[in-house]
Amino acid sequence: MKCQEANEWMNRYLDHDLSEMEQKQLFQHLDSCPDCAETFDMLKRISGKLDNLPDVKPRYSLVDAILPQLDELDQQRKQAEAGNEITPAAAVMQPVKSAAAEESSQEGRSTRLASARRKRQLWIRTAGGAAAAAILGFCIYQFQPKEIPNAEPPAEQSTASSSVTTNAASPEPSADSKAADASSEPASTADTAGSSDLSTAGPDNAANRQSADAPQPTQGPEPEPGTATSASASSAGSAAGSPERKTSAGQPDSTPAGQGTDQPLSLMTEPDASASASASASGSDASAAESDSTEPAQTEDTAAAPAAEASDDEAALDIGVQSIQSFLPSMPPDAKKSSHSAMSIQSIETEQAWDSPNGKYEARLENGHLNVYLISEDGEVKIYDDPLTGEWQEESASWSSDGSVFSYTVVENGTPVDSAVDADQAAAAVQK
Amino acid sequence: MILAIATIYAVPPSVRLQGRGILVIEQELIRAAQSGDRDALITLLREIEQHVYRTAYYILNNEEDAHDAAQEALIRIYTKIGSYEEKAQFKTWVQRIVTNICIDKFRRAKPTVSIEEHEMVFQGRESVEKEVMSGYLAQDIQKAINQLPDHHRSVVVLRYLQDFSYNEIAETMGLPLNTVKSYLFRARQQLQNLLQDYQKGGVSG
Numbered sequence: 001m002k003c004q005e006a007n008e009w010m011n012r013y014l015d016h017d018l019s020e021m022e023q024k025q026l027f028q029h030l031d032s033c034p035d036c037a038e039t040f041d042m043l044k045r046i047s048g049k050l051d052n053l054p055d056v057k058p059r060y061s062l063v064d065a066i067l068p069q070l071d072e073l074d075q076q077r078k079q080a081e082a083g084n085e086i087t088p089a090a091a092v093m094q095p096v097k098s099a100a101a102e103e104s105s106q107e108g109r110s111t112r113l114a115s116a117r118r119k120r121q122l123w124i125r126t127a128g129g130a131a132a133a134a135i136l137g138f139c140i141y142q143f144q145p146k147e148i149p150n151a152e153p154p155a156e157q158s159t160a161s162s163s164v165t166t167n168a169a170s171p172e173p174s175a176d177s178k179a180a181d182a183s184s185e186p187a188s189t190a191d192t193a194g195s196s197d198l199s200t201a202g203p204d205n206a207a208n209r210q211s212a213d214a215p216q217p218t219q220g221p222e223p224e225p226g227t228a229t230s231a232s233a234s235s236a237g238s239a240a241g242s243p244e245r246k247t248s249a250g251q252p253d254s255t256p257a258g259q260g261t262d263q264p265l266s267l268m269t270e271p272d273a274s275a276s277a278s279a280s281a282s283g284s285d286a287s288a289a290e291s292d293s294t295e296p297a298q299t300e301d302t303a304a305a306p307a308a309e310a311s312d313d314e315a316a317l318d319i320g321v322q323s324i325q326s327f328l329p330s331m332p333p334d335a336k337k338s339s340h341s342a343m344s345i346q347s348i349e350t351e352q353a354w355d356s357p358n359g360k361y362e363a364r365l366e367n368g369h370l371n372v373y374l375i376s377e378d379g380e381v382k383i384y385d386d387p388l389t390g391e392w393q394e395e396s397a398s399w400s401s402d403g404s405v406f407s408y409t410v411v412e413n414g415t416p417v418d419s420a421v422d423a424d425q426a427a428a429a430v431q432k
Numbered sequence: 433m434i435l436a437i438a439t440i441y442a443v444p445p446s447v448r449l450q451g452r453g454i455l456v457i458e459q460e461l462i463r464a465a466q467s468g469d470r471d472a473l474i475t476l477l478r479e480i481e482q483h484v485y486r487t488a489y490y491i492l493n494n495e496e497d498a499h500d501a502a503q504e505a506l507i508r509i510y511t512k513i514g515s516y517e518e519k520a521q522f523k524t525w526v527q528r529i530v531t532n533i534c535i536d537k538f539r540r541a542k543p544t545v546s547i548e549e550h551e552m553v554f555q556g557r558e559s560v561e562k563e564v565m566s567g568y569l570a571q572d573i574q575k576a577i578n579q580l581p582d583h584h585r586s587v588v589v590l591r592y593l594q595d596f597s598y599n600e601i602a603e604t605m606g607l608p609l610n611t612v613k614s615y616l617f618r619a620r621q622q623l624q625n626l627l628q629d630y631q632k633g634g635v636s637g
Contacts, residue, residue: 011617015591017598046624049573050592058485058499063477066503070510074470 001029006036014047082389082412352394358403361423365392370419372406374427383426390417462522465513473513477506483523483594484530490589491534493578501537505530524604527594531586531604576626583607584619591616 001009009026012018018026030037352365362380363372370392372384390410396418397408406421461479464472484505489498508529516525577585583605590596590604601612 008613008617011613011620014620015598015616042624043620046573046620046627050588050623053490053573053592056486056489056498057482058502059495061478062481062485062499062503062506063474066507066510067474069507070474073507073511 001025003033003036006030006033007039010036010040010043014043354397354399354406356399356403356406356423357401360403361399361406361427363397363399363406363408363421365397370408372421372423372426374423374430381427381430383423383430384421386419386421459518462513462516462518466516473510476513477510480509480523480526481506484526486593487527487530487589488534490574490577490593491531491582491585493574501533502530504537505533508533520603521600523594524596524600527590527596527604528606531590535582535586572627572630573623576623576630579626580619580622584615584622587612587615588619588623 006026006029009018009022013023013026030040350364350366354363356362360375361372361383362375363370365371368388370384370386370388371382373380374383388410390412393409393411393416396416397406399406404422404424406423407418408420409416409418411417461472461476465476481502485498485502488501488505489495492498492501505526509526512529516522577588580588586605587601590601594600596604598609598612598616601607601616602609605612607615
């Protein structure tokens with residue numbers, strides 16, 4: 001036996017990896033080779049030390065320490081579930097925050113280098129198209145009226161992008177303040193990009209499906225923009241030159257996995273719903289702003305209740321909607337009706353209405369949606385749309401005395417869910 | 433629901449040193465956790481908590497970081513339990529998560545001694561005797577471990593603090609078996625050299 005081989009065998013001996021036969025051979029060699037015997041002694045000693053390293057225990061129960069966080073994750077998951085129609089089993093498997101998101105947020109935290117920052121922004125831009133497409137896709141699915149057991153839009157989201165921005169900025173102030181800032185800008189470019197996507201995508205849903213796939217969270221630190229090169233995603237990406245784009249770009253990696261995984265399916269199975277896509281496209285900037293906030297459930301809520309911002313750019317929206325109509329003749333009238341005020345071709349059945357005390361707004365219960373309109377000489381503009389999923393509580397609906405906040409309650413699965421619409425903020429966002 | 437949890441030792445007592453057991457959790461508990469049984473999942477986390485912390489502590493050599501990393505690993509396990517597949521051992525899946533977190537997120541700019549630098553340095557009899565006389569201090573060996581490159585350190589931790597076999601280490605770290613062996617053997621040599629340096633320097637800790 002050569003000494004080099006002996007050395008390996010010594011190590012394997014220490015790791016209980018030698019057969020009896022091999023052990024015998026090794027010891028024979030050690031008997032005849034003092035150098036190796038010495039090395040063996042040293043190795044045994046070091047291995048013994050390692051074996052005897054003191055066991056360590058955490059100073060406190062780590063599980064107890066993280067229980068509140070876990071509860072929070074569960075809450076978010078529940079909300080996401082409500083919006084996503086995920087079975088409980090699947091929900092458990094759904095990472096609330098993708099690994100990629102964690103990696104990249106960590107990256108944002110630890111690397112303060114300007115170059116890293118620039119790289120990140122660049123990436124955000126390119127990947128943005130993918131994110132927008134994904135969220136778009138999600139919205140397509142979400143926006144189908146009546147069928148969605150939609151998550152309630154929490155007040156903060158239902159108001160306007162500006163409030164969402166603050167929300168997003170707080171958990172990760174250093175890393176993403178810039179992106180978050182940008183999200184307060186009107187997302188008209190994003191919308192246009194969004195709608196043109198759909199019109200170029202044509203009736204073939206494969207393109208959509210592909211783009212929805214793109215930002216699906218992966219284990220990797222970055223969902224590489226390469227996957228975003230499908231037709232719609234890349235066109236969105238190229239339209240993304242403007243700074244506003246960054247907003248809807250956001251961080252696609254933080255798109256909750258549930259969303260990412262559900263989209264392809266929904267796109268395949270619900271092609272008709274595309275009509276409402278552009279209406280909800282602007283939801284993407286709100287959710288993008290949320291992206292790093294470790295509250296993906298809210299992200300989904302925002303996407304589900306995008307109407308507050310949906311009318312950001314009526315014109316773009318209109319074009320988008322029409323182009324969609326042109327290649328989706330089979331679109332059910334129901335979807336058309338609810339997709340947006342821009343499509344007020346059909347008569348809307350108003351079940352009930354509440355005028356705000358200052359006369360500026362009117363909240364209406366229409367076709368199962370709670371819509372809020374800004375009333376002006378030029379007509380009315382929808383500034384908020386909540387596709388109600390629970391049982392409407394009539395007595396709960398009221399305007400605040402100053403006429404700026406409309407509060408209402410729906411009972412969802414036996415739980416009352418309160419919402420409040422800050423009409424001033426929503427209107428401001430729409431009018432930008 | 434009755435959840436059976438068994439702690440067994442993976443290596444026979446004759447070769448087992450210090451009784452550091454390897455926890456084998458009934459598949460049933462894992463499956464229950466995967467199917468959305470939150471209590472099962474929490475129970476599972478409590479079962480692995482110390483193992484996770486131990487690895488984090490020895491890779492990071494710092495209590496505070498170890499607490500943070502272990503908590504993060506547990507949260508990740510909580511959210512990702514659904515992605516665990518039974519073709520891998522649960523314990524290696526868990527250790528992969530914690531080692532990755534430790535290496536990726538807590539990588540510090542700290543001096544690690546190049547393995548090559550100390551390669552094949554054979555000590556004279558004199559220094560060996562000196563060692564025997566004085567013995568190593570526990571903190572010396574921890575200090576030495578902390579000087580190893582990340583992957584070598586992780587391999588050592590998995591081998592000695594988790595009692596993992598070559599195969600289990602390979603599975604945990606996603607490395608070929610031969611690489612695992614080579615890391616481990618080099619790490620031993622490296623530790624030996626470092627400890628001798630400490631001895632020679634006459635200052636420990």
